[in-house]
Amino acid sequence: MEIAEYFDIEQYSLKKEDKQMYMIEFLNHLHKHHLMNSEEYRKVSQKIFNNIAEIKNIADLPFLPINAFKNFTLKSIPEEAVYKIITSSGTTGSTPSRIFLDTEMAQMQTKALSKIVTHVIGKERLPMIIVDSQSVLKDRSTFSARGAGILGLSIFGKNHFYLLDKDFNVDFEGLNEFIAKNNGKKILIFGFTFMVWQYLYLQNFNIDLSQSILIHSGGWKKLQDIAVDNTIFKNSLQKKFGLSKVYNFYGMAEQVGSVFIENSEGCLHCPNYSDIIIRNPKDFSVCKQGEEGLIQVISILPKSYPGHSILTEDIGICLGEDNAQNGWKGKYFKILGRAKKAEIRGCSDTFNK
Amino acid sequence: MENINQLVPYNIELSPDKISVFQNSSFPLTVFDERCINFLNKLSQTILKDPVLKNDPGIVALGFWLRKSNIQKIIKENEYLLTNNSFKTSPIGIVFHICPSNVDTMFLYSLALSLLMGNKNILRISSKSDLSNVNLLYFKISELVQSDEFQLFAYYISIVSYGHIDNINIFLSNQSHARVIWGGDSTVKLFKSYQVKPRIKDILFPNRKSFALFKLDPYFGLSDNQKQELARKFYNDTYSFDQKGCSSAQVIFLLGDKDQFQNFKIEFHSILSSYVKYNYKNDITSLASLKYNHLVSDIIDHNNSLEKIFIPDNYVYFIEINENEAYSESCGGGYFYLYNLKSLEKLISFINWDVQTLSYFGLDDNEINEIYQLSYAKGIDRIVPIGNALDFNYIWDGYNILDELCVKKNL
Numbered sequence: 001m002e003i004a005e006y007f008d009i010e011q012y013s014l015k016k017e018d019k020q021m022y023m024i025e026f027l028n029h030l031h032k033h034h035l036m037n038s039e040e041y042r043k044v045s046q047k048i049f050n051n052i053a054e055i056k057n058i059a060d061l062p063f064l065p066i067n068a069f070k071n072f073t074l075k076s077i078p079e080e081a082v083y084k085i086i087t088s089s090g091t092t093g094s095t096p097s098r099i100f101l102d103t104e105m106a107q108m109q110t111k112a113l114s115k116i117v118t119h120v121i122g123k124e125r126l127p128m129i130i131v132d133s134q135s136v137l138k139d140r141s142t143f144s145a146r147g148a149g150i151l152g153l154s155i156f157g158k159n160h161f162y163l164l165d166k167d168f169n170v171d172f173e174g175l176n177e178f179i180a181k182n183n184g185k186k187i188l189i190f191g192f193t194f195m196v197w198q199y200l201y202l203q204n205f206n207i208d209l210s211q212s213i214l215i216h217s218g219g220w221k222k223l224q225d226i227a228v229d230n231t232i233f234k235n236s237l238q239k240k241f242g243l244s245k246v247y248n249f250y251g252m253a254e255q256v257g258s259v260f261i262e263n264s265e266g267c268l269h270c271p272n273y274s275d276i277i278i279r280n281p282k283d284f285s286v287c288k289q290g291e292e293g294l295i296q297v298i299s300i301l302p303k304s305y306p307g308h309s310i311l312t313e314d315i316g317i318c319l320g321e322d323n324a325q326n327g328w329k330g331k332y333f334k335i336l337g338r339a340k341k342a343e344i345r346g347c348s349d350t351f352n353k
Numbered sequence: 354m355e356n357i358n359q360l361v362p363y364n365i366e367l368s369p370d371k372i373s374v375f376q377n378s379s380f381p382l383t384v385f386d387e388r389c390i391n392f393l394n395k396l397s398q399t400i401l402k403d404p405v406l407k408n409d410p411g412i413v414a415l416g417f418w419l420r421k422s423n424i425q426k427i428i429k430e431n432e433y434l435l436t437n438n439s440f441k442t443s444p445i446g447i448v449f450h451i452c453p454s455n456v457d458t459m460f461l462y463s464l465a466l467s468l469l470m471g472n473k474n475i476l477r478i479s480s481k482s483d484l485s486n487v488n489l490l491y492f493k494i495s496e497l498v499q500s501d502e503f504q505l506f507a508y509y510i511s512i513v514s515y516g517h518i519d520n521i522n523i524f525l526s527n528q529s530h531a532r533v534i535w536g537g538d539s540t541v542k543l544f545k546s547y548q549v550k551p552r553i554k555d556i557l558f559p560n561r562k563s564f565a566l567f568k569l570d571p572y573f574g575l576s577d578n579q580k581q582e583l584a585r586k587f588y589n590d591t592y593s594f595d596q597k598g599c600s601s602a603q604v605i606f607l608l609g610d611k612d613q614f615q616n617f618k619i620e621f622h623s624i625l626s627s628y629v630k631y632n633y634k635n636d637i638t639s640l641a642s643l644k645y646n647h648l649v650s651d652i653i654d655h656n657n658s659l660e661k662i663f664i665p666d667n668y669v670y671f672i673e674i675n676e677n678e679a680y681s682e683s684c685g686g687g688y689f690y691l692y693n694l695k696s697l698e699k700l701i702s703f704i705n706w707d708v709q710t711l712s713y714f715g716l717d718d719n720e721i722n723e724i725y726q727l728s729y730a731k732g733i734d735r736i737v738p739i740g741n742a743l744d745f746n747y748i749w750d751g752y753n754i755l756d757e758l759c760v761k762k763n764l
Contacts (some may be wrong), residue, residue, distance in 0.1 A: 067646045281638040283666035
């Protein structure tokens with residue numbers, strides 16, 4: 001099957017056997033392509049993965065650690081074909097990942113995202129509230145994760161309204177105007193999880209969002225610190241604004257095509273393009289459903305750089321496959337946290353900060 | 354100047370010029386003073402009796418080392434300092450110790466040796482050291498120096514902690530006659546970069562790396578129990594400080610033929626790994642990420658010097674190297690480079706000035722002597738049996754620390 005045809009298959013409609021069959025074919029193409037075109041991927045495949053030529057199972061695919069995209073320039077296209085470099089924010093102070101896209105890859109990235117998001121919000125472009133300040137987009141040369149998220153999602157909306165002004169104060173005037181104009185209409189809201197909590201929920205205003213859809217991403221770390229989990233988050237928004245369609249969203253700059261949206265079980269769901277494997281930290285063996293481990297993400301899209309199979313530092317648990325209440329097929333999972341930075345201290349760190 | 358925290362002799366925040374060693378200018382202790390031996394012995398008893406401290410293997414080792422019998426043995430070995438007719442040995446004065454933050458007992462070895470020479474001591478402890486056992490140790494020392502019997506030592510020991518503050522480092526350096534700088538290259542460079550009085554004596558401990566060597570003929574003569582015992586010793590040498598102690602092996606040399614090497618690799622990995630699994634307390638998830646990241650970086654950066662990768666699990670990484678290129682440093686946490694050695698001469702091509710410890714199994718005295726001789730002017734400061742890599746000795750990194758921390762006066 002050609003990838004273009006694969007894009008036309010309805011999201012979340014592929015059952016395990018079919019999905020695996022398609023994915024293995026695509027992944028074998030990618031594997032060979034990256035072996036040919038990325039010296040780094042080839043070296044790792046040779047040394048760690050026995051120089052595997054063809055995979056029979058998705059779990060056989062070599063994987064790069066997510067850190068490799070920070071430490072090395074990984075691409076499978078010539079320099080002159082690079083159209084766009086995405087940098088991930090990473091944690092403060094750390095080197096960002098750099099992801100190299102050619103034009104084809106950039107188009108695919110948009111298309112894949114669109115297929116997944118419109119499955120949830122519908123094809124119509126909706127009036128959109130962005131729970132952030134436009135100032136995070138100012139420096140277009142280096143996309144921050146937040147900026148990239150906003151830009152990526154804003155194509156699904158129209159008449160965009162940024163809830164915060166440049167000083168991160170709620171623009172009440174603008175909000176009233178926006179509400180008046182779109183009264184009773186279906187609205188799309190997007191923001192980072194902690195921004196939504198801080199600047200939408202915790203603010204002293206109330207509007208009717210019962211017709212609206214919220215998509216939020218960015219992780220729970222900041223909210224965990226104040227003991228807000230997904231359930232509290234959703235209940236609170238429902239109670240205050242009547243907002244019931246709330247979707248958590250997880251993706252990473254390092255892997256095009258891996259956009260995971262919350263399903264009916266409150267879990268993140270693999271789209272047609274991607275799959276996850278939970279790996280046991282003791283030996284990287286594949287965990288059974290319900291066992292905790294490091295999340296490996298796999299996508300059939302990354303072609304301009306060897307990012308089709310990445311071992312993340314996120315700890316997760318796979319909770320089901322093909323059996324979500326809302327009928328979505330595919331694996332679904334939860335993220336439980338992130339591997340701590342290993343506490344390794346040398347003789348040589350008396351004065352390191 | 355900013356204030357600093359003085360932890361010993363009593364816990365107080367004060368100006369650096371007010372710490373206890375500056376409060377009394379006399380030097381009543383002589384070299385190898387009986388009072389000092391008694392003080393260290395008392396500290397040893399305190400440590401070995403304490404219900405918490407006596408469960409910490411590193412601190413217990415220190416406790417045994419401080420015992421009167423051991424100290425007397427050390428003195429005996431250094432008798433020449435007192436018995437030589439052509440010079441007289443005196444304390445050097447005030448010694449400023451910059452202590453490492455990983456090997457949490459090191460500060461006390463450094464202190465004990467300097468005290469034995471009759472010196473006063475300022476110890477700068479990393480503010481990161483929030484390990485409760487070490488804090489308990491400070492408390493025990495404080496109790497001791499506040500007692501009537503040992504109050505003299507309050508003017509001999511100031512343990513302090515402060516941030517990365519250059520003028521305090523410089524001030525304390527300038528008040529001292531010698532500095533003992535643990536903590537590796539960056540700390541050594543930092544302290545050497547300060548403009549301090551030129552006569553100050555520096556004893557420097559920059560970054561070092563260490564190796565282990567197994568001779569495979571004798572290894573395969575061991576019983577299963579003996580092999581397990583050997584693995585346990587090797588574990589203590591390496592995993593105790595996350596394989597990042599200067600004396601913990603990063604490279605394992607296997608002296609034997611190819612088949613022996615392959616067999617050893619598989620068998621010893623399995624024995625060591627099951628021991629690590631139940632005894633190593635560091636979080637396996639972060640270690641798995643750490644080691645896998647390092648492995649991938651190694652493969653990309655040093656592909657030509659890596660042969661086979663043997664990682665049946667994430668507790669122990671075995672990376673076979675050849676002599677093609679420089680391999681990188683281990684990331685720690687149980688990441689070992691392996692090399693199949695055909696002869697002892699071949700070992701020497703891996704030795705450079707940075708190599709500190711060679712811990713071995715199965716070598717006889719002749720072979721050890723051969724290595725000593727082959728390593729002249731190249732490296733290796735100590736050759737010890739596996740299991741003793743972390744044992745502290747007053748001879749360290751090529752220094753006799755006692756002999757360094759005194760002045761010899763002509764008669």
